[in-house]
Every structure is written in structure tokens, then in C-alpha cells.
Amino acid sequence: MAKDCSFDIVSEVDLQEVDNAVNQTAKEIGQRFDFRNSKSSIALEGEEVKMIGDDEYKLNSIIDILQTKVIKRGISLKSLDYGKIEPAAHGTVRQTIKIKKGISKEQGKEVIAAIKGAKLKVQAQMMDDQVRVSGKNKDDLQQVIAKLKQIDLDVDLQFINFRS
Known part of the structure; x- marks a missing residue:
């Protein structure tokens, strides 16, 4: 009985929502005055978010924008696994964020x-x-x-x- x-x-993690947050972040980077003439960018590739910034300050600004967009989309920040900041071409820096699933x-x-x-x-x-x-x-x-x-x-x- x-x-x-x-x-x-x-x-x-809903990857479509992550993609939307990344696209919103990229749009905001394109519109903000402090990112004019900047090489900063953000893109979702598979289950990784790849970011490039002119310097660590710009990279941290991108991360702040992304975190705001991710929270608004109902995704926990615990789902993001930040890689280390590495030097990239032309004096820029890059960082990769892995999306944790499972x-x-x-x-x-x-x-x-x-x-x-x-x-x-x-x-x-x-x-x-x-x-x-x-x-x-x-x-x-x-x-x-x-x-x-x-x-x-x-x-x-x-x-x-x-x-x-």
C-alpha cells in the first residue's frame, strides 16, 4: 500500500538564457561611453563565455555587466566558473568562464x-x-x-x- x-x-543551466545574457552584455559594451574605441568583446562558445578586455579594469567591468544580466535572467552565479586572467595579443587580456552543469x-x-x-x-x-x-x-x-x-x-x- x-x-x-x-x-x-x-x-x-539554461544555455539559451546564458546566450541572451551574453548578447545583452555585448550590446551594452557597444553602447557605453567608457568602452568607445575599445577592443573589449564577449562571446559564448559552446559552454564557455570568452571575454577580451583592454586591461583588467575593463575585463572586470565586463564581468560586472555579465553578472547583472545573468542574475536578471534567473541564473545563479554559482553556475559560473571563472578561469584565470591571461595576457592576449596587442596588450589585451582575456578570461574564460565555464558554465557548470551537473x-x-x-x-x-x-x-x-x-x-x-x-x-x-x-x-x-x-x-x-x-x-x-x-x-x-x-x-x-x-x-x-x-x-x-x-x-x-x-x-x-x-x-x-x-x-x-
């Missing part, structure tokens, strides 16, 4: 440890790049979601496929 309820914990094994272990630390009657298991949580009581599953929202992990979590 009592059947299990379950849900999946994932970390996904939950790594280490992050999955942290999530599962947090769930077990809640002392609820649920089971959690790692499945590829997501974590499945199952239990007999819906309330326990909702408590797991609440607990994970309180914990500050270095990955953005979404809760999908809630089955009862």
Missing part, C-alpha cells in the same frame, strides 16, 4: 552527507550527475528540500521529478 515518493536533485561526485557526496545528517527516513543515491532522493513520506522529502536550501553549497541545486 505505501509506495515510495521521490525527487531528483540536479544542477542545470553535480560532480564530490558535490554529490556533500549533498548525500547533508541528507543523512538530517536524520530523516529517506534514501539518497548518486545517479550520473544528479542525486535521487526517495522515501515513504512526502513530508520527509519536503524537509530534505528545505534543509538543502539552507545549506550553502558551491553548486546551484534544482529539485525536479517530484513523484508521489
Whole structure:
């Protein structure tokens, strides 16, 4: 009679929204007075955002603009993995930002440890790049979601496929 309820914990990023944020950033760079006659640019290539700036100050300005656009589009800043700033041609600097998708094994272990630390009657298991949580009581599953929202992990979590 009592059947299990379950849900999946994932970390996904809508690349279309990232593309829109990058395009808005590029448009703003083209319109701003402080970027006139600048070699600064930004582009999305696959799952990486590539930026070029005249100097580190301009590069940081591009990052600030991008972060504002990304937040407005509902994407967590935890989904962005910043590379190091490198010198580029003609005295410019460049930086690459990788888009983080999926939950790594280490992050999955942290999530599962947090769930077990809640002392609820649920089971959690790692499945590829997501974590499945199952239990007999819906309330326990909702408590797991609440607990994970309180914990500050270095990955953005979404809760999908809630089955009862």
C-alpha cells in the first residue's frame, strides 16, 4: 500500500538564457561611453563565455555587466566558473568562464552527507550527475528540500521529478 515518493536533485543551466545574457552584455559594451574605441568583446562558445578586455579594469567591468544580466535572467552565479586572467595579443587580456552543469561526485557526496545528517527516513543515491532522493513520506522529502536550501553549497541545486 505505501509506495515510495521521490525527487531528483540536479544542477542545470539554461544555455539559451546564458546566450541572451551574453548578447545583452555585448550590446551594452557597444553602447557605453567608457568602452568607445575599445577592443573589449564577449562571446559564448559552446559552454564557455570568452571575454577580451583592454586591461583588467575593463575585463572586470565586463564581468560586472555579465553578472547583472545573468542574475536578471534567473541564473545563479554559482553556475559560473571563472578561469584565470591571461595576457592576449596587442596588450589585451582575456578570461574564460565555464558554465557548470551537473553535480560532480564530490558535490554529490556533500549533498548525500547533508541528507543523512538530517536524520530523516529517506534514501539518497548518486545517479550520473544528479542525486535521487526517495522515501515513504512526502513530508520527509519536503524537509530534505528545505534543509538543502539552507545549506550553502558551491553548486546551484534544482529539485525536479517530484513523484508521489
